[in-house]
Amino acid sequence: MADERFDAIVVGAGPAGITAAKEMAVAGLSVVVLERGQYPGAKNVSGGILYRHPTEEMCPGFETEAPLERPIVEQRYLVLTEDAMLGGIYRSMKFAEQPYNAYSVLRSEFDRWYATKAEEAGAEVYPEFTVTDVLWEDGRVAGVTTGEPDGELLAHCVVLADGANSLLAQRVGLHREWAPIDQALVAKELIALPAEKIEDRFALPAGLGTAYEIFGESTWGLLGYGFIYTNKESISIGTGALLQDLIETGINVNDMLDRFKRHPAITPLIAGGETIEYSAHLIPEGGFDRLPQLYADGAVVVGDAAGLVNPLNREGANLAMLSGRLAGQAIVEAKQRDDFSIASLSRYRELLDDSIVIKDLRKIRRVTPFAHARPHLLRDYPQLASDIAREYLTVDGTAKKDKQAKIAGILRRLPKKRLVGDAVGAVRSMT
Numbered sequence: 001m002a003d004e005r006f007d008a009i010v011v012g013a014g015p016a017g018i019t020a021a022k023e024m025a026v027a028g029l030s031v032v033v034l035e036r037g038q039y040p041g042a043k044n045v046s047g048g049i050l051y052r053h054p055t056e057e058m059c060p061g062f063e064t065e066a067p068l069e070r071p072i073v074e075q076r077y078l079v080l081t082e083d084a085m086l087g088g089i090y091r092s093m094k095f096a097e098q099p100y101n102a103y104s105v106l107r108s109e110f111d112r113w114y115a116t117k118a119e120e121a122g123a124e125v126y127p128e129f130t131v132t133d134v135l136w137e138d139g140r141v142a143g144v145t146t147g148e149p150d151g152e153l154l155a156h157c158v159v160l161a162d163g164a165n166s167l168l169a170q171r172v173g174l175h176r177e178w179a180p181i182d183q184a185l186v187a188k189e190l191i192a193l194p195a196e197k198i199e200d201r202f203a204l205p206a207g208l209g210t211a212y213e214i215f216g217e218s219t220w221g222l223l224g225y226g227f228i229y230t231n232k233e234s235i236s237i238g239t240g241a242l243l244q245d246l247i248e249t250g251i252n253v254n255d256m257l258d259r260f261k262r263h264p265a266i267t268p269l270i271a272g273g274e275t276i277e278y279s280a281h282l283i284p285e286g287g288f289d290r291l292p293q294l295y296a297d298g299a300v301v302v303g304d305a306a307g308l309v310n311p312l313n314r315e316g317a318n319l320a321m322l323s324g325r326l327a328g329q330a331i332v333e334a335k336q337r338d339d340f341s342i343a344s345l346s347r348y349r350e351l352l353d354d355s356i357v358i359k360d361l362r363k364i365r366r367v368t369p370f371a372h373a374r375p376h377l378l379r380d381y382p383q384l385a386s387d388i389a390r391e392y393l394t395v396d397g398t399a400k401k402d403k404q405a406k407i408a409g410i411l412r413r414l415p416k417k418r419l420v421g422d423a424v425g426a427v428r429s430m431t
């Protein structure tokens with residue numbers, strides 16, 4: 001590699017790294033992106049919902065060029081019990097009009113395309129380079145190495161965009177390995193199905209898509225959820241839970257996904273499909289209270305590597321992009337000051353604090369602890385709701401008054417104190 005000092009080296013060509021690289025290259029900085037995958041996107045795992053508005057802000061006009069699957073016009077929140085499925089649907093044909101709200105994407109295609117935008121801005125993107133460590137000069141980060149004899153590269157600033165399990169952020173001392181309680185492990189498959197089958201099974205107008213988030217039996221009652229998203233000619237299906245709960249219960253996410261796929265309400269949706277891709281991946285879900293130090297002398301950390309994920313609203317890629325952009329802006333300013341010290345790069349945190357990234361993470365900080373402390377939420381309530389629905393819907397000669405009494409009896413199974421505590425806790429965790 002060349003014996004020169006770049007303005008910035010970005011490690012990882014996911015949405016965070018590519019957005020940071022693009023931001024800096026547009027401002028005229030010399031930027032190199034190193035990606036361990038065969039190509040950007042080759043190693044990236046996502047359910048695949050990409051929100052239009054934030055993506056448009058990062059990359060104006062992306063809809064006319066980017067490889068997109070289906071505009072999402074429907075969201076379903078469902079719960080499964082062993083034999084039943086119930087829940088809520090919101091489908092709006094407003095979502096089928098421009099400007100769309102969200103698309104399904106295949107990250108292997110989208111990320112590959114997105115990386116070309118950083119290249120067009122002037123960044124150099126090199127796949128098949130795994131960074132094994134950072135380089136230090138006088139106690140500050142001064143570059144990276146791939147561990148090869150000629151694999152050292154110097155820069156004024158290193159952007160750590162290496163994803164959920166950022167070994168490099170640990171090497172820099174920005175954070176320790178995430179604790180099992182602070183990350184979810186998710187297994188995902190891509191199942192090929194003809195477009196018409198997808199549209200028939202999900203009752204979709206041609207070319208449009210749906211997103212299902214499914215709780216309860218989909219995770220064996222653990223805190224987490226299953227998902228099904230429709231692509232043009234495939235379905236993304238996955239499920240996962242907090243790593244700590246998986247470890248404690250001994251449940252394997254592969255088994256969880258198999259069981260989810262075998263559920264009587266799910267099997268018909270994927271029947272006859274061929275699994276063409278399988279992956280398992282971590283999601284950092286520690287949220288606001290577990291955010292690491294985000295900058296050091298000569299380095300910043302962005303996206304999943306920094307734990308900037310909002311699992312409640314399924315926002316990972318857009319927060320990764322925004323944090324990449326803000327880190328890029330802070331580095332451009334640092335370049336103008338010719339000062340890449342920790343004090344100078346603290347501007348990144350200021351920008352983040354002012355953005356929806358930190359505002360939203362702060363807002364939802366109590367939700368996961370609230371739900372995790374109440375395992376019955378995803379076990380007892382779905383069953384109760386299913387029992388009530390079945391009782392109500394079954395026409396069996398029982399007078400409606402007696403039915404009502406039966407339903408009241410089912411409700412009485414719930415300790416009142418717990419019900420009130422859960423309701424109050426739920427409201428408090430969201431305010």
Ligand SMILES: Cc1cc2nc3c(=O)[nH]c(=O)nc-3n(C[C@H](O)[C@H](O)[C@H](O)COP(=O)(O)OP(=O)(O)OC[C@H]3O[C@@H](n4cnc5c(N)ncnc54)[C@H](O)[C@@H]3O)c2cc1C
Nearest residue numbers: 012014015016036046047048049131163303304316317320
């Ligand atoms: C199953 C699943 C479903 C999800 N669904 C959604 C969804 O529907 N919508 C959404 O917005 N978010 C979703 N997310 C979250 C989203 O995928 C992430 O938040 C997002 O990809 C983070 O982007 P990133 O650039 O920070 O990291 P990544 O996309 O993980 O990119 C990191 C990159 O760094 C590279 N890398 C790592 N180490 C090195 C190294 N040492 N040297 C060189 N390169 C390296 C990797 O190969 C990778 O390309 C999901 C995540 C999972 C696991």
